Amino acid sequence: MTRWRRPGADEVLLAYLLLAAVGPTLNGLSHSLSWQHPLSEFLLTAFLTWRVSRGGRISRALLIIGSVLDCAAAVLAVARLWDPSIMALVIIFAVQVELLLSPPVYWCTRRPAPILVRARSWPQLIGRSPWWLLPVALFAGVAVTLACLGNSDWVAIPGCRPAASDACTALAEGYPLRWLTAMQNMPEISKGALLKDCTQWALASALLLHVLFLRRIPSANLSD
16 A cells, blocks of 8 residues: 555556556547557557566657657547547546656666656656646637637538528638638627637647646655
8 A cells, every 4th residue: 555655667657557448448438539449559558568667768758659649639629529528538648648757657767777766645746837837828729729710611601591602601710610700791709619729729738838848857856
């Protein structure tokens, strides 16, 4: 029990592997993302996780890349799917990345010899973000949402009965959801679609800031 209260690399990697099993199971129930071969992918993940536990630096890098790509795919599906399951997948993939970047896993793959490190608690494994990350991520989300107005397409107007060849089409702008539509030269904003787009891009900005810019090389001085 003490080992689990103060996790080392083995406990952290086991937690990572359990999350790797939960992700496809949750996706299978919700059909949020498309996994072509979930069993073979899990077996490959299990093998790479075992290699990391033996000090495999390349295996750790491959797992980090895979988890980041999975997290990115889930985040970029938030606006389109907009259900609790996709948010749960985002959280699972983000936690997986954090576990792989945690000090116990980082130092167990160092050369020439691994350094055995134990965290004081599970929350200590997750990097703390500064107070300004949330407002900056929200601002970035709004900025990206507005920038995506350059993505436009012609869409059919629901419930319209055409009196002319082009009477029932309108130019819609936004990405991934079309939230600004100009019908008969009158702009119309879909507040729901705008909220979903802003949420997706703000979430993507927050994760990007946290993982790429706010993470530092973990310290080995974590144990008492």
